[in-house]
Amino acid sequence: MTDSYTRFANGGFKPLVKKLGLPQPAILRRHQAGSPLTVGPVLVVSDDASASDADAVTKVLTGWDIDVRRSPELAEREKFGAVVLVLSAVEHPEDVSGAALALGGTLRGLAGNGRVVTLSRAPETGDAPTLAAARAGVEGFVRSLGKELRGGSTANGVQLTGGAAVDSISVIATLRFFLSAKSAYVDGQILPVGPCDGPGEIDWDRPLAGRVAVVTGAARGIGAAIARTMARDGAKVVVVDVPPAGEALSAVANSVHGVALQLDVTAADAADKILAAAKPLGGLDILVHNAGITRDKLLANMKADRWDSVIAVNLASQLRINARLLEAGVEGLRIVSLASTSGIAGNKGQTNYAYSKAGVIGHTAATAPLVAATGGTANAVAPGFIETEMTARIPFATRSVARMLPSLAQGGEPVDIAEAICFLASDAAAGINGRTLRVCGQHMVGK
Amino acid sequence: MASSIPTTREAVIIGGNRIPFARAGKKYVRTSNQDMFTAALEGLVARFGLQGELLGEVVGGAVLKNSRDFNLIRESVLGSSLAPATPAYDLQQACGTGLEAAIAVTNKIKLGQIESAVAGGTDTISDAPIAVGDKLRRALLQANHARSTGDRIKALLPVLGHPKWLAPETPDTGEPRTGLSMGEHQAITTAKWGITREAQDEIALRSHQNLYRAWEEGFFDDLVTPFRGLSRDDNLRGDTSAEKLAKLKPVFGRGLTGDDGAPLPATMTAGNSTPLTDGASAVLFGSRDWAEERNLPVLAKFVDAETAGVDFVHGHEGLLMAPAAAVPRLLARHGLTLEDIDFFEIHEAFAATVLTTLAAWEDEDYCRDELGLPGAFGKVDRSRLNVNGSSLAAGHPFAATGGRIVATAAKLVHAKAAETGKPARALISVCAAGGLGVTALVESA
Numbered sequence: 001m002t003d004s005y006t007r008f009a010n011g012g013f014k015p016l017v018k019k020l021g022l023p024q025p026a027i028l029r030r031h032q033a034g035s036p037l038t039v040g041p042v043l044v045v046s047d048d049a050s051a052s053d054a055d056a057v058t059k060v061l062t063g064w065d066i067d068v069r070r071s072p073e074l075a076e077r078e079k080f081g082a083v084v085l086v087l088s089a090v091e092h093p094e095d096v097s098g099a100a101l102a103l104g105g106t107l108r109g110l111a112g113n114g115r116v117v118t119l120s121r122a123p124e125t126g127d128a129p130t131l132a133a134a135r136a137g138v139e140g141f142v143r144s145l146g147k148e149l150r151g152g153s154t155a156n157g158v159q160l161t162g163g164a165a166v167d168s169i170s171v172i173a174t175l176r177f178f179l180s181a182k183s184a185y186v187d188g189q190i191l192p193v194g195p196c197d198g199p200g201e202i203d204w205d206r207p208l209a210g211r212v213a214v215v216t217g218a219a220r221g222i223g224a225a226i227a228r229t230m231a232r233d234g235a236k237v238v239v240v241d242v243p244p245a246g247e248a249l250s251a252v253a254n255s256v257h258g259v260a261l262q263l264d265v266t267a268a269d270a271a272d273k274i275l276a277a278a279k280p281l282g283g284l285d286i287l288v289h290n291a292g293i294t295r296d297k298l299l300a301n302m303k304a305d306r307w308d309s310v311i312a313v314n315l316a317s318q319l320r321i322n323a324r325l326l327e328a329g330v331e332g333l334r335i336v337s338l339a340s341t342s343g344i345a346g347n348k349g350q351t352n353y354a355y356s357k358a359g360v361i362g363h364t365a366a367t368a369p370l371v372a373a374t375g376g377t378a379n380a381v382a383p384g385f386i387e388t389e390m391t392a393r394i395p396f397a398t399r400s401v402a403r404m405l406p407s408l409a410q411g412g413e414p415v416d417i418a419e420a421i422c423f424l425a426s427d428a429a430a431g432i433n434g435r436t437l438r439v440c441g442q443h444m445v446g447k
Numbered sequence: 448m449a450s451s452i453p454t455t456r457e458a459v460i461i462g463g464n465r466i467p468f469a470r471a472g473k474k475y476v477r478t479s480n481q482d483m484f485t486a487a488l489e490g491l492v493a494r495f496g497l498q499g500e501l502l503g504e505v506v507g508g509a510v511l512k513n514s515r516d517f518n519l520i521r522e523s524v525l526g527s528s529l530a531p532a533t534p535a536y537d538l539q540q541a542c543g544t545g546l547e548a549a550i551a552v553t554n555k556i557k558l559g560q561i562e563s564a565v566a567g568g569t570d571t572i573s574d575a576p577i578a579v580g581d582k583l584r585r586a587l588l589q590a591n592h593a594r595s596t597g598d599r600i601k602a603l604l605p606v607l608g609h610p611k612w613l614a615p616e617t618p619d620t621g622e623p624r625t626g627l628s629m630g631e632h633q634a635i636t637t638a639k640w641g642i643t644r645e646a647q648d649e650i651a652l653r654s655h656q657n658l659y660r661a662w663e664e665g666f667f668d669d670l671v672t673p674f675r676g677l678s679r680d681d682n683l684r685g686d687t688s689a690e691k692l693a694k695l696k697p698v699f700g701r702g703l704t705g706d707d708g709a710p711l712p713a714t715m716t717a718g719n720s721t722p723l724t725d726g727a728s729a730v731l732f733g734s735r736d737w738a739e740e741r742n743l744p745v746l747a748k749f750v751d752a753e754t755a756g757v758d759f760v761h762g763h764e765g766l767l768m769a770p771a772a773a774v775p776r777l778l779a780r781h782g783l784t785l786e787d788i789d790f791f792e793i794h795e796a797f798a799a800t801v802l803t804t805l806a807a808w809e810d811e812d813y814c815r816d817e818l819g820l821p822g823a824f825g826k827v828d829r830s831r832l833n834v835n836g837s838s839l840a841a842g843h844p845f846a847a848t849g850g851r852i853v854a855t856a857a858k859l860v861h862a863k864a865a866e867t868g869k870p871a872r873a874l875i876s877v878c879a880a881g882g883l884g885v886t887a888l889v890e891s892a
Contacts, residue, residue, distance in 0.1 A: 243668050244678040247486075250493030254528040260493035262668045280742030281496070 002027060003387065003403060006410050025403075025410035026152030028184040029113040031419065033205070033232075037180050038081030039111045041067035046086035047099040050119075053166040054086040057119065060172050064204075072106045080106055082115035082179050088166050090120070093134045100141065112151035117178045118142055119166055122159045122192050139190045146188030146442045147407045154178075154187040154408070154442075164195040170431025173202065177423045185384075185416035187407050188442035196431035207426040209234030212281045214274050216265050217291030219245035221388040222338070224252045225414030226288055229422050231256035236281045240265065240274065240291070265291045265317040271324035284330055286425045289318040289337040289360075294390065296349040307352045314356035315363075322367055322378075332375040334425045337364055338417075339382040339436050341443045357382070361436045368434030377433040379424045384440025385411040406441030452751070452780060458553035459735050459892050460747045463854025464491035465728035466674035467681065468842035471572035474677040475725040480509045480516055483674070483727035484523040484569040487850075490672030491565065491729045492528045495743055501530040503561025506548040507568045507729070508539040510845035513576040519569075542796065543754070543885035544568045545728060545849020546877050550887065552732055553749040562737040566853075568846025569727035583612040622880065624760045629767070629880060630797065634700025634715050636765030637799040640806045644714035648692040650798035651719040651839045658836025659685035666835055670854050682722055682842040692718040699797075719798035724842030728850030730857075735892070745892045747857035747873075752887040753777035759882040764817070767800045769884025770876040771807040772817070775824050777886050783872070785825035790859045790873040792852045793827075795838040800878055834859065849877055849885070856889045864891030 002010075006025040009017045017024055029039065042061055046054035054070075061068045061084075074080070085103050090096055103116065110116070120138040127135065138157055145155040156178040164171055170193045177183050178191075203209055213230045217223040218239035227239045237258035241249040246262045253260035261277045263270055278284035292314045295306035318337055325333060342350050343357025360380055367378040385391060385402045391411070394402065403411045420439045423429055466486050469475045475483065484507060492498055507520045516522070521535040540547040545568035552564035579587070583606060590602035606612055621628050637647075661667060662679055671679075697713030699720065705711050731743075738745050755773035757764040770793070778784060785808070793801045807813050808824040815822065835855055838848055856873035863871035875887040 243665075243671075244673055246490070246672040246678070247674055250490045250672050253493035253496070254489060254498050257496070257498045258493075259496040260490075260672075262672070267665070280744075 003411060005400065005403070023404050023409040024150065025408060026112060026150070028152045028408070028410075029181045030184050030413070030415060031181040035181070037064060037066060037176070038115060039113050040079050040081030041069050042082045042084060042179070043069045043072060043080050043106060044084045044086065045072075045099050045102045047090050047095045049089040049091060049095060050086045053088040053119070056165075056167040057084060057086055057175070060167050064176070072102065072109070074109050079109050079111035080114060081111055082117065083110065084175070085116065085118045086166065087118060087120040087138055088160060090134045091131055093130070093137055096134065096137065107149070110149070110153055112153065113181070113184075114149070114151070114153040115179050116145060116149065116153070116155040117175055118155075118157040119171070119175065120157060120159060122161045124161070142190055143188045143442075149407070152184070152408065154183065156183065156186055156188070157190040159190050159192045161192045162194040164193060164431060168195055168431065169202070169428055170194070170196045173423070173426070173428035174432065176204070182419035182423065185408065185412035185441050186420060186437070186439050189438050191432065191437055192435060194431040194433065202428050203234075206234035207428060208286070208422060210282075211235045211285040211425075212238070212278050212283060213286035213288065213425065214238045214240060214278055214284060215288040215290055216240040218252055219248040221390060222383065222386060222414040222417050223290040225418040226290055226421050227252055227256050227258060229415060229418035230286070230425070231258065233422050233426070235286065238274070238277045238281065265321065266312050268320075270317065271321040271328070274321065275325070275328060275330070284325070284333065286334045286336070287321070287325070288421055288425070289321070289335065291317065292338055294350070294353050296353065298349055299351045302352065310352040310356050314353070315359045318360065319363055322363075326370055330374075333371055334376055335367065335371060335378040336421045336424050337378070337380045339364070339380040341382050341384045341438060341440045344382060344438070345443060364436060365434040372433055377424070377430060379432055379434065380436040381417055381420045381424065382436050382438045382440065383412065383417045384438065384443045386414060386417060387411045388414055406443050408441035410441065412439060412441055455557035456559065457735050457892070458556035458732055458749045459738055459745045460749055460853065460857035460889065461731040461733055461738050461743045462491070462494060462746060463670055463728065463730040463850060463857070464494055465671055465847065465851055465854070466490070466726055467671055467677045467679050468724045468726035468844055468847070469677055469680075470682050470842060471723040471725055473573075473681060474675055475571060476573045478571065478675060478725065479574050480512065480519055480569045480571050480727070481523050481526070483571065483725065484520065484567065484729070485526045486672070486674050487567060487569065487727040487729040488523055488527040488529065488565065491731055493672070494669065495731060498528040499530050502533045502563045502565060504552055504555065505529070505533055505535040505565040506538055506552050507566060508537045508544045508548065508846050509569050509571075510539060510541055510544060511570055511572065511575045513574075539846070540885065541879035541881055541883060542794070542843070542845045542848060543877050543879040543883055544846035545851075546752070546853065546875060546885045546887055547754070547849070549730060549732070549749060549849060549853050550752040550885070556732060556734050563731070563733040565729050565731055567727065567729035567850040568848075570844040570846045571725040572723040573725050577615040580612050580614065580616055582609065586612070622766065628699070630699035630715060630720055632759065632766035633797045633799055634703060634713070636768060636803050637714060637797075638700060638703050638705075638711045639765065640803045642714065642799050642802045642806065644712070646802055647714055647719040647798035648689060650795065650801055651692055652687060652689055654795055654833060654836050654839035655684050655687045657834055658683055658840035661835035666858070670858065680841045682724065683840050687718075692716070715797060715799060719839065721796055721838045721843040724844045726842065726844035726847045728847040728854070730850045730853045746861040748890045748892045749853070750888040750890050751777060751780060752885070753780070754886070755884045757882040757884075764882070765803060766880070766882055767796055767878035768803065768807065769882055770878050770886050771804045771884070773884045773886040774874065774876055775814075775818055775820060777888055778874075781888065785827055787872060788874045789831060789863055789871040790834060790856060791827050791832045792837065792856050792873055792875045793833060794843075794848055794852065794877040795833065796843065796878050798839060801832070804876070852877070853887070853889070860889060860891040
């Protein structure tokens with residue numbers, strides 16, 4: 001469901017749009033079963049120190065039947081589908097120049113919906129200032145490059161933490177996610193990834209096979225898309241929504257061969273109801289805290305019911321459910337919570353909503369070590385402007401501007417959020433914990 | 448007098464689903480029986496993850512049916528997410544339809560003929576069939592069978608001379624053999640037993656209060672799936688009061704006289720009679736093995752059932768009194784008395800129906816003369832009666848009521864047994880047109 005301006009800018013008026021300097025949103029390529037990972041060959045470049053890591057990455061990519069190149073020469077009419085910039089062993093800021101400029105030289109040869117992915121290490125406590133600078137600099141580089149790329153291409157970075165090897169499971173899973181069409185609306189993001197004892201064999205087509213997932217707020221919009229994507233990836237899904245949404249909820253359940261649970265997540269016994277519903281399917285493995293509401297008002301006009309209901313649904317319910325699940329001894333749980341770019345960059349009229357969503361980012365980081373103790377993870381996804389029934393209620397002008405703000409100059413689709421969540425919920429993402437991944441088409445501001 | 452019950456395996460109640468019941472002519476006004484029963488099935492499938500499941504049988508029906516709905520339940524199955532190979536058939540026993548469907552499928556489960564089943568029912572007043580009169584119908588059929596245009600015109604000519612033939616016949620709740628409406632029949636029984644207006648209003652008030660409380664407590668969160676924008680029974684009046692009910696004018700029993708010819712007070716109002724309602728319900732049953740293999744919950748056992756009929760045509764007995772005869776036979780078969788029952792689910796066709804049934808069981812002469820019992824059958828503990836509301840509050844889409852009650856009863860006994868650690872029993876009683884009564888015994892599993 002591409003918005004009307006994006007259709008206009010990609011139709012017969014494309015040259016005019018370009019000449020007038022109007023925003024040029026591209027038609028984003030999204031995942032389809034059986035389609036190739038990237039739109040063309042993948043170039044791997046690195047600084048000298050990272051050459052052996054680049055070799056290891058090349059080996060992994062080759063194993064995925066990708067046409068991997070180590071030199072930037074292209075045949076006529078050929079374009080790169082992606083460029084992977086390996087900077088994992090860089091020690092001095094001066095050493096990045098060659099690789100960065102080599103990447104720059106290939107950008108005109110990057111296909112539409114192309115990908116740039118960096119592999120670098122996170123600055124760690126105790127790093128020498130020079131090393132810290134060399135590592136930290138990558139983030140600014142990626143965010144700026146994301147703003148320069150056109151035609152639906154994106155730039156993202158995998159940031160290795162805790163000595164993770166470039167070919168460790170979660171690192172290559174994250175690399176694969178960023179290279180793929182599943183990350184269509186993820187742009188300008190740096191995702192820290194640690195080492196993990198992940199699964200040896202990964203079924204990339206059905207990464208959630210045999211898993212039992214509970215998705216709250218699943219009757220429509222992003223929640224319904226999460227349920228569908230979870231089911232596509234092999235999970236058995238329990239969809240949850242408030243009883244009055246039951247008709248749409250049961251339709252979603254029946255479309256994904258799942259189970260419908262009519263439940264208000266703010267209920268005191270919500271966690272127990274969730275556990276009971278997941279039990280017949282084999283027990284709870286994945287919990288997606290998607291249920292959320294908005295009750296926008298300028299703070300000067302905010303009434304207690306608007307503030308309190310947003311906090312109760314968006315934040316307090318997640319905390320209560322997580323606490324109860326930990327208390328109940330659920331092991332290996334993968335929690336993914338819905339944050340929002342409003343919670344990062346702020347949004348006028350959304351002090352309550354932004355408080356709740358920033359709170360989600362906070363509790364996700366704090367929950368991570370608690371669930372890690374039993375082999376689980378807790379992460380969050382922060383959507384930007386997503387085309388849903390909820391955002392369709394935003395006034396036309398505001399909505400149109402909101403679409404143009406990100407680097408990709410358009411709103412995202414519910415499935416873009418769903419893809420990120422399914423990735424974070426997969427076992428291959430075990431090395432990602434406590435993080436918030438933005439899926440916002442590179443919203444202008446905020447880290 | 449307890450007859451021996453052949454030993455069979457158990458039929459268990461796994462859960463239920465219905466759509467909110469809607470007052471006739473309101474939310475479901477453009478909705479057919481098939482739409483509603485399919486919706487009830489779809490909600491049930493979603494609740495228990497039955498997509499693509501091949502069930503042993505789906506059985507149900509509707510009291511008011513359009514002629515195109517000759518295979519209503521099968522057509523609903525085909526429109527659902529169940530495996531298309533799931534067999535189905537229609538059954539009809541007036542307001543006893545839903546409960547009789549439950550009896551039919553559980554008997555098959557008990558005999559080992561099937562492993563799983565859905566029983567239920569649906570009814571709509573808003574989309575009721577409208578038929579043409581017999582004279583017009585005959586003329587139309589004759590024209591249809593005619594071989595030539597001339598014959599066709601000849602067949603239809605009489606219609607032109609009789610414009611009255613064109614008046615449609617709408618269904619009503621009148622008894623074909625007496626011409627009296629169900630309400631008028633009950634009014635006679637009500638007067639015979641001397642049931643007061645206040646007693647009836649009290650039953651109605653408690654029905655609304657109990658159903659409202661149950662909704663507020665979330666009791667129906669896993670029993671009802673919203674439909675067409677309705678998420679609660681729209682007949683429910685959580686704010687009704689004895690005063691409000693007392694203000695309503697009587698609608699049945701006006702003009703009744705006593706043996707002495709003196710007029711009797713009319714006591715039955717729109718408040719203490721069920722409204723015409725649209726809705727559908729479905730209940731999932733299985734053998735215990737079938738449920739356990741699928742990790743499905745087992746709420747209760749559908750233990751046994753008993754039906755009865757009474758001769759109301761000659762005025763010997765009240766139209767809706769058959770359950771009074773069925774229940775003692777049912778309980779006797781299991782060596783039980785009314786005191787052994789934890790929950791009484793007595794369908795509130797009218798508040799007075801419940802009260803005349805209870806009065807009959809307490810009456811020594813009646814029980815001896817009419818039911819062949821040695822003395823009074825017993826007293827129903829009112830605190831165990833329709834504890835989460837019944838038809839006066841929820842409404843009564845005829846064939847859907849049985850499924851509503853079975854699912855509610857199963858959930859009640861399950862919760863009670865979990866709480867006390869002891870078995871809990873529910874008695875279900877549904878009266879029906881034609882002087883019929885359908886009753887059943889449900890026990891925690």
